[in-house]
Amino acid sequence: MAGQGTGLPIVAIVGRPNVGKSTLFNRIVGERAAIVEDRARTTRDRMYGDAEWNSRRFLLVDTGGLEIAPDDPIEAKVQVQARLAIAEADVIVLVVDAITGLTPADREAADLLRVAKAPVFVAANKADNAARELDAAEFWELGWERTFAIAASHGRGVADLLDELVLALPPESPAELARKTRQAEADEFAADVAAGRLEPFVVDEPEGDDAGDEPELGLDIDDASGDVEAAKWDAMLAAASDDEPPAIAFVGRQNVGKSSLLNALLGEERTIVSDVPGTTRDAIDTRVAWGRSEVVLIDTAGIKKRGKVASGSAADRFSTLRSLRAISRADVAVLLIDGVDGLTAQDAHIAGYVVEEGRGLVIAVNKWDAVEDKQGSTFDQYVEWIRHEAPFLDFAPVVSISAKTGQRIHRVLELAVDVWAERRKRVPTGELNRLLTTASDRQQPPVVKGKRPKLFYATQASVAPPTFVFFAREAGSVHFSYQRYLENRLRDTFGFLGTPIRLVFRERAGIRAERRSTKRRGGGGGGRATAAVKRGR
Ligand code: GDP
């Protein structure tokens, strides 16, 4: 999967203040972002979002949120946005206000965007009703064929806009196609098990007060279904273990030392060279020998030397965006933080995205040479502090390095490759269920709203990231704290250093009970943007 394509495409929302950019942004990514925030227990920066429409995923950016100086004149704001969008986006959505009508600032934004190679859509927002939709017609004057009347706050017209928008995206990257294949296989597998078409193994019912009234689950696998199962596992393993070397992305804020680290590792000033038009927007990949095989290093730093599109914090924001794009096609992200600054909100934001994407994570505390008054315990205290600041990253190994002196820089790659292997690890079903039996014997799921979930069995449906499906009664009532408990048991027993793991809970009717194969509970990919947008009349 490594080394090809550019990661998820970027769709930038541009427009003068108050036209409804952030409303549109929230309409498209809102629901999913809220779920992620909840899971990561962190307030996420709402300027970037992961969206999905008609099974195409893309990164959505509200460039309005990137404005740095609130009292800049509108023209200046629009210019910054437009330039950033032209430099970075695969599709641009210019939002205008149908109530106010065309303004000079709109015209200016439009003029700037005329040079963009990326397709431009005009969204005439606040077209709340049919009469306003007619008003929106004046924006045709700007000259873009893809002009849509929408009402972001109600969702009117947004579906039609998105239908066209996803068609204008560049083709899907091999990494994205591979991810989809894995996901589809895992879904199908889990659905088959849930429907009783596949029986992964025979379980001993965990003993409990109410064990007696459960339908029996210990069904013998007959030879035929055993074969089907074996074939399925093989297919999934094949999908998971393509021969591509680990792809490792160096991500982080501006000036944390990404290019210094890469140069130190490569031993040459490579990252500054490629200022080739057309290739510069994307991160640059280098294949390097590693032990007996290879790794691919994805550099998000080299590009910054070129694009003087903005400076200061707007540039920093965009370096975040480049990190996000690189993360979407890496196996493992090495998040560099500045040892002197410590973990900042922007760092946590990038790390949150790594978790969301299910990539491996190594946290490298750079500039360790510049951290003053170090003692024997300094590093441990530092790690403890990071754990405290960002508990949702507790699975990620931390290493202190200096790109300047070369201290421990090779350890970064060692850890990244370890994490890569952990991310692809597969736990045999028997072992997994021994763990489940012990874990649920020791502690039952708590009662939620009068319902006590009961876990019957589990299976690892996919790797990269490791994804476990638990079949349960009252699957929807497994409390977050109990999910954490199970995750911790899994990690205690099987490791999974540096990789997020996913737990999916599915309703499982007993085998003798009625088979409700069509009633699949929402698993991993649930709650995406799709639900947030209603088709207009
Ligand atoms: P931004 O500055 O471009 O991000 O604009 P906002 O998303 O903050 O929206 C500015 C104002 O327009 C807010 O008061 C919104 O409630 C309002 N607004 C957004 N979308 C619509 C819409 O579809 N119809 C109407 N009538 N108002 C809207």
Ligand code: GDP
């Ligand atoms: P990037 O924007 O993340 O690619 O960061 P650079 O690699 O360009 O580094 C930003 C600045 O930090 C430069 O001035 C580097 O010399 C400095 N720097 C990078 N790594 C280290 C380090 O390990 N120690 C110290 N003291 N400075 C460093």
